[in-house]
Amino acid sequence: MSLSPFSMTRVALFAALCVVAAVTFRFSSGVVPFSLVPFVVFLAGFLLPPLEAFLSMLLYLLLGLSGLPVFATPPFGGPLYVLRPTFGFLLGFVLAAPGVAFLSKGKTARRIAQAIGAGMALLYLPGILYFFFAMNVFLGKPVGLWDTVRIAFIPFAGPDLVKAFFAYLLARQILPRLRQSLHSK
Amino acid sequence: MFGRNVIIGQYIPLDSAVHRLDPRSKLLVVALGIVTLFLVQSWISFLFLAAFCGILAAVARLSFRYFLKSLRPLWILLLLTLVLHVFFTQDGVVLFGFLRVSFEGFIKGLFIVVRLALLVVVTTILTLTTSPIELTDGMEGLLSPLKKWGFPAHELAMMMTIALRFIPTLLEEADRIMKAQMARGVDFESGGLLNRIRGLVPLLVPLFVSAFRRAEDLAIAMESRCYRGGVGRTRLKVLRFAPRDYLFLCSAFSTFVLSLGIPWIVR
Amino acid sequence: MFILVENVSFTYLPNTPFAVQALCNVSFAVERGESVAILGRTGCGKSTLVQHLNGLLIPQEGRVVVDGVDTRVRGAALREVRRKVGLVFQYPEDQMFEESVFREVAFAPRNMGVEGEELENRVRWAMTVVGLDYDALKDKSPFELSGGQMRRVAIASILSMKPEVLVLDEPTAGLDPQGRTMLLGKLWELRKQWGLTIILVSHNVEDVARIAERVVVLDKGKIVFDGSVREFFADEERMRQCGIIPSPLLQAAFLLRRKGFAIHPPLAPFDFYLEIKEKVLAGKRPCSVEM
Numbered sequence: 110m111s112l113s114p115f116s117m118t119r120v121a122l123f124a125a126l127c128v129v130a131a132v133t134f135r136f137s138s139g140v141v142p143f144s145l146v147p148f149v150v151f152l153a154g155f156l157l158p159p160l161e162a163f164l165s166m167l168l169y170l171l172l173g174l175s176g177l178p179v180f181a182t183p184p185f186g187g188p189l190y191v192l193r194p195t196f197g198f199l200l201g202f203v204l205a206a207p208g209v210a211f212l213s214k215g216k217t218a219r220r221i222a223q224a225i226g227a228g229m230a231l232l233y234l235p236g237i238l239y240f241f242f243a244m245n246v247f248l249g250k251p252v253g254l255w256d257t258v259r260i261a262f263i264p265f266a267g268p269d270l271v272k273a274f275f276a277y278l279l280a281r282q283i284l285p286r287l288r289q290s291l292h293s294k
Numbered sequence: 295m296f297g298r299n300v301i302i303g304q305y306i307p308l309d310s311a312v313h314r315l316d317p318r319s320k321l322l323v324v325a326l327g328i329v330t331l332f333l334v335q336s337w338i339s340f341l342f343l344a345a346f347c348g349i350l351a352a353v354a355r356l357s358f359r360y361f362l363k364s365l366r367p368l369w370i371l372l373l374l375t376l377v378l379h380v381f382f383t384q385d386g387v388v389l390f391g392f393l394r395v396s397f398e399g400f401i402k403g404l405f406i407v408v409r410l411a412l413l414v415v416v417t418t419i420l421t422l423t424t425s426p427i428e429l430t431d432g433m434e435g436l437l438s439p440l441k442k443w444g445f446p447a448h449e450l451a452m453m454m455t456i457a458l459r460f461i462p463t464l465l466e467e468a469d470r471i472m473k474a475q476m477a478r479g480v481d482f483e484s485g486g487l488l489n490r491i492r493g494l495v496p497l498l499v500p501l502f503v504s505a506f507r508r509a510e511d512l513a514i515a516m517e518s519r520c521y522r523g524g525v526g527r528t529r530l531k532v533l534r535f536a537p538r539d540y541l542f543l544c545s546a547f548s549t550f551v552l553s554l555g556i557p558w559i560v561r
Numbered sequence: 562m563f564i565l566v567e568n569v570s571f572t573y574l575p576n577t578p579f580a581v582q583a584l585c586n587v588s589f590a591v592e593r594g595e596s597v598a599i600l601g602r603t604g605c606g607k608s609t610l611v612q613h614l615n616g617l618l619i620p621q622e623g624r625v626v627v628d629g630v631d632t633r634v635r636g637a638a639l640r641e642v643r644r645k646v647g648l649v650f651q652y653p654e655d656q657m658f659e660e661s662v663f664r665e666v667a668f669a670p671r672n673m674g675v676e677g678e679e680l681e682n683r684v685r686w687a688m689t690v691v692g693l694d695y696d697a698l699k700d701k702s703p704f705e706l707s708g709g710q711m712r713r714v715a716i717a718s719i720l721s722m723k724p725e726v727l728v729l730d731e732p733t734a735g736l737d738p739q740g741r742t743m744l745l746g747k748l749w750e751l752r753k754q755w756g757l758t759i760i761l762v763s764h765n766v767e768d769v770a771r772i773a774e775r776v777v778v779l780d781k782g783k784i785v786f787d788g789s790v791r792e793f794f795a796d797e798e799r800m801r802q803c804g805i806i807p808s809p810l811l812q813a814a815f816l817l818r819r820k821g822f823a824i825h826p827p828l829a830p831f832d833f834y835l836e837i838k839e840k841v842l843a844g845k846r847p848c849s850v851e852m
Binding site for chain 3: 467470471473474475476477478479480481495496499500503504
């Protein structure tokens, strides 16, 4: 696959934005009391083409796994992060962003709703499954599937849906400004 | 301001043999070390691996303090694991009527805890002695054989470097824009949730517009310098294995094999 | 005294290994109607100082008082301080986000409770005073304008708050010479015609010469000079020590001084012409034709 420098810089930009979102949550929970990373994931889906959205989340994942402290919760990075039961959600990011990007190509309300729904599904399915797998298999703290849904899905789904919706609203504001500012130069 | 901190991560710039090792050998050893740690089943193996880590840390001139710091965020997890294994293992001595305490559970829990701690130590040695740039170079180097199958190792490493570069820029820009809007009467800190979210619009819209512009400017700069991807691209700092790398790889490999095989030998 | 800065010291990220002391026991005062320039080389603390003037930063030591109110206040009182001292950041067009120029310029006063007809009047005034055509531009998107126009929209968006002091950080950065002259002219008008106090942060000597009457020079977080512009420009050695490069006009004047002519530091080309006429040419007569 050959990427133009324009794609590369955009991918790098959104990976960096994920880092900023995670770091902001870590250090300024006064101003921002919830993780903005899902917000950035959906925003990537709305603002970037599917391939770039996918690569930017993958890049964020790789940056964290290689040891840099760019994830939102302790230990913030390193290959050991795969041991965290919430690691599945990071995998979900990588799937959700391109999903949203692909489905939101049509600008109708129905398509956008589909995109948000698919994004949530792609985000939570790997998340819930991995949580179940991690707790039962290598952390030795068995939980049932329904309990997993209760712990990992229900408390977060609502706020994440809201974040997805706001990402859409923000993208709606940003896209026309982008077109105007990048064309008038 | 802490953008620089995130980029540097845990890296401590010292001049030791371990710091001077090729990042590729370090990455390989850490990967193999993690696999080994998951495979071992006996305490003697842990002893070998812990000794190896200890020697490495000493050569790298890393004080014990750093490892304590990196274990700190996990200590709750470790404690919980231990507690769960002490109290919830099936066969054990019954105390206090309802509480069941098991010595076997304690041993098993301790085993898991020590394994986790060693995993942290191994990866911490890597991040303490290898700068982010070295890490991306090392990964690119290790993954470049995959280029034959179309894996974009170079592009990935390049994008990682650019992303690292963008982080402090984005943080500074966000700070600037926030202050500029505060000077226009925006209050980011008070008000209900809905107000605060609405208040983020004058921060996020200009931030994204200027971020996209920066990305575009960088791409234009890359193109005007004839950037064509990884094809035929040369490096300023070429990664080369030195004798110390071979020594390192050999000693690491033998330690791992030994720690895996020791239980059989003892038996 | 409209703004009082008293024994202010400020450190970024105090008590961490990344602590940087930006200001060290800084004191000065600004009266209503003055035109002050804050000069200094990059990193001397100018931007830090200026963010104290409207309460964006609070000093760890000392205090800043604006129109009798300490900047440590909160809530409505702080908003009032931010209204009275309007701060225009460097490259202010980066902060724009609204759909139309009108909404952009109206943003600040709306945050301060202004609405309806008063709001419209404010926007119209702010845009006109910086030289923008209200009717033609009010509904356009700010992102479609030229660089110079965007700069002026950004400044108008601060002026619409009706501040009493206008603080500008490198207002002419990135503008072409025509844009610079125009902007500086508008700032001059703002002072003479509308009574605004102007505080200019710059390391551009020509801008300073054109607008400022008083100069405060910072070096490594301390004030090293506080006096009239002419006084500062008269001493070449001191200028260079503070890291300020004299403008070509001043350099020419210094050269002539070294040759023995008692030139006063010129603030504008016309001043220079007069000085040359009086002091240089007076010493030499045009050669007369031998008859």
